[in-house]
Amino acid sequence: MNLVSFAFRNVARQRHRAWITISAMAFAGFIMIFYASLMEGIIDATERNAISMELGQFQIHVPGYRTDPDLYTLIYQDIALLQTIEGAGFIGTPRLYAFGLAAAGKASAGVRLRGVDLERESLVTEAYGHIMTGKWLDERDPFGVVIGRKLAKTLNVGVGDEVVVVSQAADGSMANDLYAVRGILKSIGEGIDANGFFLNASSFRDLMALEAGVHEIVVRWQGRETPLEQLTQNLGDLVPDLEVKNWRQLRPVVARIVDTSRYSLIIMLMITYTAIGILALNAMLMSVYERIREFGIMKALGIAPWRVFSLILLETVMQVSIASLLALAGGVPLSYYCESHPIDLSKLASASLTFAGIAIDPVWYSRVTFESVFTPVAVLFGMALFAVLYPAGKAAVIRPVQAIYHR
Amino acid sequence: MATILRMTIIGVFFLFLVIGQDVYGGSSSTTMRARQILEEVDDLWRSQSSHSILSMRVKTRHYTRTVTMENWTKGKEKSLVRILSPRKEKDTATLKSGNNVYTYLPKTDRTIRLTSSMMMGSWMGSHFTNDDLVKESRLSEDYDPEIVFEGERDGRSIIEFGLIPKPDAPVVWGKIVFTITAQDHLPIVSQYFDEDMVLARTFTFSDIKEMGGRKVPALMHVVPTDKPEEFTEMVYQSIQFDLEIADSFFSLHQLRRR
Numbered sequence: 001m002n003l004v005s006f007a008f009r010n011v012a013r014q015r016h017r018a019w020i021t022i023s024a025m026a027f028a029g030f031i032m033i034f035y036a037s038l039m040e041g042i043i044d045a046t047e048r049n050a051i052s053m054e055l056g057q058f059q060i061h062v063p064g065y066r067t068d069p070d071l072y073t074l075i076y077q078d079i080a081l082l083q084t085i086e087g088a089g090f091i092g093t094p095r096l097y098a099f100g101l102a103a104a105g106k107a108s109a110g111v112r113l114r115g116v117d118l119e120r121e122s123l124v125t126e127a128y129g130h131i132m133t134g135k136w137l138d139e140r141d142p143f144g145v146v147i148g149r150k151l152a153k154t155l156n157v158g159v160g161d162e163v164v165v166v167s168q169a170a171d172g173s174m175a176n177d178l179y180a181v182r183g184i185l186k187s188i189g190e191g192i193d194a195n196g197f198f199l200n201a202s203s204f205r206d207l208m209a210l211e212a213g214v215h216e217i218v219v220r221w222q223g224r225e226t227p228l229e230q231l232t233q234n235l236g237d238l239v240p241d242l243e244v245k246n247w248r249q250l251r252p253v254v255a256r257i258v259d260t261s262r263y264s265l266i267i268m269l270m271i272t273y274t275a276i277g278i279l280a281l282n283a284m285l286m287s288v289y290e291r292i293r294e295f296g297i298m299k300a301l302g303i304a305p306w307r308v309f310s311l312i313l314l315e316t317v318m319q320v321s322i323a324s325l326l327a328l329a330g331g332v333p334l335s336y337y338c339e340s341h342p343i344d345l346s347k348l349a350s351a352s353l354t355f356a357g358i359a360i361d362p363v364w365y366s367r368v369t370f371e372s373v374f375t376p377v378a379v380l381f382g383m384a385l386f387a388v389l390y391p392a393g394k395a396a397v398i399r400p401v402q403a404i405y406h407r
Numbered sequence: 408m409a410t411i412l413r414m415t416i417i418g419v420f421f422l423f424l425v426i427g428q429d430v431y432g433g434s435s436s437t438t439m440r441a442r443q444i445l446e447e448v449d450d451l452w453r454s455q456s457s458h459s460i461l462s463m464r465v466k467t468r469h470y471t472r473t474v475t476m477e478n479w480t481k482g483k484e485k486s487l488v489r490i491l492s493p494r495k496e497k498d499t500a501t502l503k504s505g506n507n508v509y510t511y512l513p514k515t516d517r518t519i520r521l522t523s524s525m526m527m528g529s530w531m532g533s534h535f536t537n538d539d540l541v542k543e544s545r546l547s548e549d550y551d552p553e554i555v556f557e558g559e560r561d562g563r564s565i566i567e568f569g570l571i572p573k574p575d576a577p578v579v580w581g582k583i584v585f586t587i588t589a590q591d592h593l594p595i596v597s598q599y600f601d602e603d604m605v606l607a608r609t610f611t612f613s614d615i616k617e618m619g620g621r622k623v624p625a626l627m628h629v630v631p632t633d634k635p636e637e638f639t640e641m642v643y644q645s646i647q648f649d650l651e652i653a654d655s656f657f658s659l660h661q662l663r664r665r
Contacts, residue, residue: 072469099528103519110522164517166510172470172532173496178515 003307007314014287021283022323025380028279029327030334032272032376034366037335038343039265041367043258050254051247052126053188056218057228058235059250060092063243065215071098071170074213075242081217082120084238089223093120094214096204100167100175102147102197104155111151111197113167115204124220127188127198134159134183142203144182148196152184159184165197169209177207269379278387288312288391295395296403305396312392313385320384324377332373338366441552441568456481457619459646460491465533467637474531485657490531501530502662508537511662518659534608534631534639538579549576550583557589564589580607591615593624606632619646 011018051057060081065073075081075094082092096115101108118139122128128136137146145163147155157163161181169175179199187193205211221231228246236244248255288295295308343364462475474493480486489500498513508521526538549572556567570583582600587593594612601607608631612624625643655661 101519101522101528103517106520108519108522164512164515164519166512166519168529168532170469172465172467172472173493174499174510174512174531176512176514178517 003311003314007311007318010291010311011315011318014290017283017287018319021279022319022326024279024283025320025323025384026326026330028272028275029324029376029380030330032269032380033327033331033373034335034338035272036265036269036372036376037331037366037368038338038364039261039268040369040372041339041365043261043265044367045365046261047258048126049188050251050258053130054125054127054192055189055247055251055254056093056125057221058090058219058232058244058246060217060219060235060239061215061243061245066243066245069097069215071168071208071210074215075217076213078214078217081239081242085219085235088234088238089221090219090235090238091120091123091222092217092219093117093124094201095121095216095218096201096208096210097215098167098175098204098208100165100197102151102155103164103166104157104161107155109151109154110195111147111165112191112195113165113204113207114196114198115201115208116198117201124218127185127192130186130188131183132186134181136183137198137200138182139200141182142200142206143177143179145179146183146185146196146198147181148185148193149187150193151195151197152181154194157181165207167208169207171209173209175207175209177203179203269376274383285391287315288395292395292398292403295398296400299398299403300400309392309396312388312395316384316388316392317381320381324380327380328373328377331376332368335366335368335372338364339368342366438553441554455648456650456652457646457648458650458652460644462642462644463531463533464640464642465531465638467532468634470532472532479652479656481652481654481657485654487657487661500662502657502659504657509659509662516663518662534629534637549573549578555584560586563595565595566592591622593622608632614642616643618643619648621646621648 060075062073062075078094082094085092094117096113098113098115100111100113102111103109116137118137131146132149134146135144138144147157147163152158155163159181163179163181165175165177165179167175185192185196185198188196199207219235228248232244232246232249298308299305345364457478457480459478460475461478462473464473465471472493474496475491476488477491478486478488484503484505486503487500489498490496498511500511502509502511509518510521511518521537527536529535530537530539550570551573553569553571554566555569556565558564560567566587566589568585568587570585572578572580572582579601580599581602581604584596584598584600585594586596588595593615594610596612597610599607599609608629611628611630612626613628614624614626615622616625617623618625623643623646627641629639629641631637
């Protein structure tokens with residue numbers, strides 16, 4: 001008799017238990033696919049929030065600027081430098097920084113003024129797309145500024161309200177001007193949320209009486225995927241006198257969080273699959289021991305041990321295949337659905353979740369990748385087959401007489 | 408505020424000048440004498456008022472600037488400073504009332520209150536912080552005074568005071584050393600040491616003139632120890648003392664008046 005149809009009959013014969021096994025595995029697979037897709041989405045969002053919002057992949061400074069962000073520690077060869085790195089496949093945007101005081105009505109707060117080059121900034125970072133209310137900066141609106149959400153709350157201002165900024169200009173005079181809030185950012189990171197004050201680079205220069213030079217150049221690699229260390233090295237060679245750091249060096253904590261979430265995803269998957277494996281093992285053990293007399297008779301009829309072994313494996317494969325199809329049928333559409341319809345925890349998490357200085361969006365988007373779908377399925381197969389090895393082997397080598405009298 | 412601080416320091420020495428005589432005769436212990444002087448200083452400051460015109464010259468590695476300003480003070484709680492020049496900053500005014508500091512910005516026609524985050528920032532680009540402006544020198548309350556030296560130094564007879572902050576005093580300095588002339592009790596040098604007892608800045612007083620009916624040093628030169636090539640210099644052009652100034656003068660309304 002054909003081994004496949006034999007296996008199929010066996011499965012069909014014990015329909016009840018087969019369905020329990022299948023549905024348990026299907027449910028676990030479904031959850032795993034969804035969970036993996038969701039984790040991919042969250043890790044992605046965390047990494048994006050950390051890097052593309054503001055930090056950038058690389059930053060160039062005058063050595064020492066990061067420890068002592070002095071107004072006069074400037075990169076002067078900025079235009080030539082931007083051209084140089086562009087020639088090598090990078091794209092950069094210059095930034096200007098200063099500390100100041102922002103006041104609106106009776107409220108005031110310390111701010112970090114951030115002068116950005118509008119044309120370039122949007123090529124390198126994505127803060128422009130992360131506006132909660134209002135609009136991003138505009139060249140035609142030199143007195144329109146964009147501020148962090150906590151800062152907006154501290155100053156008690158909304159879009160259209162005016163803010164006075166006071167600082168000390170480069171010439172020692174008192175820098176002050178009146179701006180209108182043009183936009184309020186979503187949560188980007190603790191620093192920007194609480195003191196981020198974005199304005200056009202030209203407005204910054206007017207305010208701070210700073211004619212030339214920039215404090216920071218944020219760089220993004222445009223080419224094919226290349227190891228970060230390699231790119232850091234390449235970029236560093238292009239600007240020998242300046243300090244080049246990649247985002248992992250700039251924010252080691254963020255890098256660690258991103259790495260940790262990847263590991264924790266793998267660990268969570270392992271735990272869940274172990275549980276499923278035990279479930280499959282249990283079901284298979286039961287189905288083998290229940291039919292131990294049948295196997296004894298099969299052996300007595302002269303069926304080779306490897307055929308008995310293959311039979312049990314086949315039964316398992318059939319069940320796992322059905323379970324996988326069900327898991328895919330449930331998990332993939334749901335994961336795709338959550339790519340555009342996120343799980344919104346903002347009501348539970350009071351708007352802004354920040355972890356080690358990076359914003360974690362309380363709105364969870366999933367992201368379906370090849371790995372997030374097929375790794376769960378592959379592992380499901382692997383675990384079920386591994387789990388069934390012992391009972392199958394046991395059945396294959398059992399002695400007929402013992403089996404027939406088995407109780 | 409630079410001027411307040413300055414006035415405080417000068418005030419201290421006026422006090423030495425004014426009450427020094429009383430103390431000399433009466434006190435037996437030098438510590439008693441020093442403390443008594445300090446207490447008198449505080450008392451004097453509660454009633455004193457002044458009006459002055461001064462210019463401030465600041466030199467740093469990055470810029471040199473001169474600001475002329477008009478300054479009114481009353482007691483140790485109130486002061487108003489208005490910038491006369493340069494034109495870019497004309498009419499910018501700072502009001503100190505109690506622990507609050509307000510700045511009027513003519514360019515934007517707005518008044519803002521300085522918050523703690525701005526306190527360690529530079530005042531008007533000088534080597535003074537906004538915190539200097541707010542801190543009142545309650546010398547007898549915050550410091551334990553001691554006369555550490557009295558006699559000849561560099562051909563002048565001087566008195567040197569050491570002021571050590573009391574353990575719970577809300578001051579940023581670890582120690583202040585004042586040197587005054589023995590004869591007139593006019594300030595010569597005051598040195599501010601930080602909490603690690605490292606010299607942070609040195610005030611030098613010179614150009615003694617008769618102004619507002621008193622003999623005062625018209626020039627004060629401040630050098631931060633970590634940047635010896637930089638300085639802030641205050642030159643008094645005129646001072647009047649003990650004028651009648653109403654409390655209402657030190658108001659937000661007055662701050663905005665041009």
